[in-house]
Amino acid sequence: MPDFIVTPWEVSGEIDYDQIIKEFGIEPIDEKLLFYIKEIAKELHPFLTRKIFFAHRDFKWILDEYRNGNPFFLYTGRGPSGDIHLGHIMPWLFTKWLQDKFDVELWFQLTDDEKFLFNQPLSYDEAYQYSYDNALDIIALGFDPKKTFIFSDIDLAGVLYRNALKIAKKITFSTIRATFGLDNSANIGQIFYTSIQTVPAILKSIIEEKNIPCLIPHAVDQDPHFRLSRDVLPKLGYYKPASIQCIFLPSLQQGGKMSASVENTAIFTQDSPAEVKKKVNNAFTGGQASAKLQREIGGNPSVCSVFKYHFMLFTLDDKEIRNIESRCRAGDLLCGECKNDLIQKINSFLKTHQERREKARPKLDKFLIKERTDLKEIVKEKLKKL
Amino acid sequence: MPDFIVTPWEVSGEIDYDQIIKEFGIEPIDEKLLFYIKEIAKELHPFLTRKIFFAHRDFKWILDEYRNGNPFFLYTGRGPSGDIHLGHIMPWLFTKWLQDKFDVELWFQLTDDEKFLFNQPLSYDEAYQYSYDNALDIIALGFDPKKTFIFSDIDLAGVLYRNALKIAKKITFSTIRATFGLDNSANIGQIFYTSIQTVPAILKSIIEEKNIPCLIPHAVDQDPHFRLSRDVLPKLGYYKPASIQCIFLPSLQQGGKMSASVENTAIFTQDSPAEVKKKVNNAFTGGQASAKLQREIGGNPSVCSVFKYHFMLFTLDDKEIRNIESRCRAGDLLCGECKNDLIQKINSFLKTHQERREKARPKLDKFLIKERTDLKEIVKEKLKKL
Numbered sequence: 001m002p003d004f005i006v007t008p009w010e011v012s013g014e015i016d017y018d019q020i021i022k023e024f025g026i027e028p029i030d031e032k033l034l035f036y037i038k039e040i041a042k043e044l045h046p047f048l049t050r051k052i053f054f055a056h057r058d059f060k061w062i063l064d065e066y067r068n069g070n071p072f073f074l075y076t077g078r079g080p081s082g083d084i085h086l087g088h089i090m091p092w093l094f095t096k097w098l099q100d101k102f103d104v105e106l107w108f109q110l111t112d113d114e115k116f117l118f119n120q121p122l123s124y125d126e127a128y129q130y131s132y133d134n135a136l137d138i139i140a141l142g143f144d145p146k147k148t149f150i151f152s153d154i155d156l157a158g159v160l161y162r163n164a165l166k167i168a169k170k171i172t173f174s175t176i177r178a179t180f181g182l183d184n185s186a187n188i189g190q191i192f193y194t195s196i197q198t199v200p201a202i203l204k205s206i207i208e209e210k211n212i213p214c215l216i217p218h219a220v221d222q223d224p225h226f227r228l229s230r231d232v233l234p235k236l237g238y239y240k241p242a243s244i245q246c247i248f249l250p251s252l253q254q255g256g257k258m259s260a261s262v263e264n265t266a267i268f269t270q271d272s273p274a275e276v277k278k279k280v281n282n283a284f285t286g287g288q289a290s291a292k293l294q295r296e297i298g299g300n301p302s303v304c305s306v307f308k309y310h311f312m313l314f315t316l317d318d319k320e321i322r323n324i325e326s327r328c329r330a331g332d333l334l335c336g337e338c339k340n341d342l343i344q345k346i347n348s349f350l351k352t353h354q355e356r357r358e359k360a361r362p363k364l365d366k367f368l369i370k371e372r373t374d375l376k377e378i379v380k381e382k383l384k385k386l
Numbered sequence: 387m388p389d390f391i392v393t394p395w396e397v398s399g400e401i402d403y404d405q406i407i408k409e410f411g412i413e414p415i416d417e418k419l420l421f422y423i424k425e426i427a428k429e430l431h432p433f434l435t436r437k438i439f440f441a442h443r444d445f446k447w448i449l450d451e452y453r454n455g456n457p458f459f460l461y462t463g464r465g466p467s468g469d470i471h472l473g474h475i476m477p478w479l480f481t482k483w484l485q486d487k488f489d490v491e492l493w494f495q496l497t498d499d500e501k502f503l504f505n506q507p508l509s510y511d512e513a514y515q516y517s518y519d520n521a522l523d524i525i526a527l528g529f530d531p532k533k534t535f536i537f538s539d540i541d542l543a544g545v546l547y548r549n550a551l552k553i554a555k556k557i558t559f560s561t562i563r564a565t566f567g568l569d570n571s572a573n574i575g576q577i578f579y580t581s582i583q584t585v586p587a588i589l590k591s592i593i594e595e596k597n598i599p600c601l602i603p604h605a606v607d608q609d610p611h612f613r614l615s616r617d618v619l620p621k622l623g624y625y626k627p628a629s630i631q632c633i634f635l636p637s638l639q640q641g642g643k644m645s646a647s648v649e650n651t652a653i654f655t656q657d658s659p660a661e662v663k664k665k666v667n668n669a670f671t672g673g674q675a676s677a678k679l680q681r682e683i684g685g686n687p688s689v690c691s692v693f694k695y696h697f698m699l700f701t702l703d704d705k706e707i708r709n710i711e712s713r714c715r716a717g718d719l720l721c722g723e724c725k726n727d728l729i730q731k732i733n734s735f736l737k738t739h740q741e742r743r744e745k746a747r748p749k750l751d752k753f754l755i756k757e758r759t760d761l762k763e764i765v766k767e768k769l770k771k772l
Contacts (some may be wrong), residue, residue: 113547113551116551116555117551117554117555124551124552145772146769146772149765149768154548156544157543157544157545157547157548158542158543158544158545158547158757158759159543159544159759159761159764160547161499161543161544161546161547162540162543164575165499165502165503165510165575166510168503168573168574168575168578169502169503169573169575170573171573171574172570172571172572172573172574173559173568173569173570173571173572173573173574173577174570174571176574177570183559184558184559184560184563185558185559185560186558186559187554187555187556187557187558187559188554188557188558188559188562188577188578188580188581189550189551189554189555189578189581191559191574191577191578192554192574192575192577192578194574195574195575203761206761207761207762207765365768365771366768366771366772367768368768369764369765369768370764371544371757371758371759371764372757372758372759373544373545373757373758373759375545375589375592375593376593378545378755378756378757379535379593379755382535382751382752382753382754382755383532385751385752386531386532386752
């Protein structure tokens with residue numbers, strides 16, 4: 001029995017990322033690749049040097065093509081089944097960095113169809129509404145509207161279904177069983193769904209009527225979908241999409257990942273300063289039972305969720321994070337001070353984010369694409385022709 | 387082992403329609419129901435009295451509702467994988483009669499997605515082109531453009547996929563196995579497809595934002611799809627769709643049904659008079675080995691494909707068909723004369739049909755509905771907003 005589960009529908013337990021690399025057959029991002037990225041991007045994002053983005057498929061090929069004048073486009077996504085928390089934001093921050101450094105388009109998929117199909121109590125309308133709500137958080141991160149196309153699967157259903165047909169014809173249920181573990185009790189929308197998630201990897205190629213490399217930054221749980229994409233798309237004449245994959249932001253409690261569905265493990269983008277304060281103050285740390293003991297023997301940042309938040313999101317300056325770590329180990333930094341520092345940093349980030357999120361409302365039209373498919377209108381127009 | 391197979395993807399063998407009624411759990415159309423139909427429609431189509439339309443689900447309920455001021459709409463379809471033959475036309479002629487008698491809307495689905503998914507060598511573009519080609523034959527039959535909405539699944543993919551999601555969430559792969567016999571080697575588009583075929587049964591209800599009864603005239607092989615529709619739609623708050631089901635036009639050769647994929651079993655709507663003449667002259671009959679023998683002991687119309695064509699499509703006058711039958715049995719009517727009569731009738735029908743088919747070309751817009759979903763245009767419009 002594995003101690004952890006990582007599938008597109010469930011992530012739980014203490015994840016062993018080395019084992020994931022072996023099981024999924026993905027490549028670790030090594031020093032040589034980091035050097036190559038730096039050569040082109042002129043800098044390395046801390047998510048790379050800190051191995052938060054830790055693995056990839058064909059990223060070197062993406063860089064080769066880019067350097068040879070064949071630039072890629074970015075594709076990432078979000079399953080809109082609730083509010084956005086910091087764990088969701090992490091890969092998007094990196095995606096924005098990629099857009100900025102490489103000056104490329106981003107296609108952002110909101111998989112409301114998937115969430116409706118996989119989340120039994122979630123209604124169709126709820127899933128769709130979360131698409132629009134979650135889009136505000138995405139826009140707030142500052143993507144370039146000229147180069148960013150956000151869409152709900154429901155809004156772009158025609159384009160997606162038409163192209164998914166060609167993909168679906170090449171995937172059997174046996175493959176779905178083996179890849180995702182879905183069985184005979186799965187609903188037929190769930191079984192079909194992966195073919196919809198493959199389509200955005202070719203949308204730009206379809207529009208430009210030529211083969212364009214696609215790079216997908218994503219959390220590692222989504223790899224099974226894109227493993228299938230990589231099997232199928234070459235059969236349709238397209239490149240295999242490349243990917244760069246990140247680990248999960250851990251829970252504020254002991255064990256597991258930050259999860260919207262488990263209380264007090266996550267900080268949401270719409271949390272108030274008081275909520276953030278309360279959650280961080282209640283967080284699981286590597287500190288000792290008393291301040292006295294902490295001063296004597298020091299804390300343990302390697303198991304501390306507060307330290308992980310500093311490390312993964314809020315203290316990206318290398319000197320500063322080393323300072324926090326060594327002061328903690330030496331007993332010079334107590335949990336209270338360290339937590340206050342994190343609370344301040346999170347609340348400062350959220351203040352700006354929440355302002356930008358509100359300003360994003362009137363900008364939705366500048367980012368979202370959708371079909372014009374109101375059936376009543378379609379019928380009315382047809383009748384006008386008589 | 388059954389002697390025949392009737393599924394939406396395969397029809398073969400000598401079909402025992404009584405057994406079908408039992409296995410599918412459909413109701414035979416009895417004298418009482420015929421009487422009720424006549425009461426409302428003021429006449430009975432020969433396809434009813436001759437038991438060509440032989441079975442139904444909830445057709446009595448449809449008539450009850452109609453009489454109580456709650457009219458239904460018609461939904462039927464065509465899988466566009468080749469040219470139209472007379473076997474396809476038969477249920478559509480009856481559908482037109484229903485539209486005329488009850489003055490109701492018809493929603494006509496061209497399942498190019500299905501044909502692409504189930505027909506391995508058929509390309510996506512070919513399936514889509516057959517939709518438009520086959521639509522000409524449908525329009526040629528004289529449906530009322532004000533009340534007829536023809537659509538290719540590919541053209542209406544967004545509307546269909548969005549609504550199919552809600553249906554798919556309620557159908558497991560176990561149900562698909564049991565209903566259609568699809569197994570683990572089926573592609574995931576095939577598995578999902580039935581949810582697309584259910585949607586047209588609620589399209590008018592969606593537009594009108596109220597529950598509207600739906601009647602589906604169709605060949606009996608499609609019953610498994612609509613059995614599922616009847617299970618699922620009430621769970622979404624809709625009526626169970628009703629149906630009225632017909633047998634297959636037999637092959638011109640011995641055994642089986644008229645089939646586009648088996649040579650010389652079918653007469654296509656675009657056949658020339660010479661081709662028709664050749665096919666009918668080569669048809670399997672119930673005649674004797676020589677004219678002399680025929681005159682002595684008579685022919686056997688009950689096994690004769692030529693007689694079946696008279697009976698099912700081309701000699702719909704009751705007195706005339708009885709005359710053909712009795713003269714054949716008595717040895718007064720020889721196969722040559724009987725064939726010539728059929729050839730003349732078919733060619734007369736096809737001459738008119740082919741003319742109307744050509745005239746249908748500029749009318750496509752008056753019948754077809756489609757979404758405006760060109761991705762390039764969608765992206766262009768979005769960029770204009772910046």
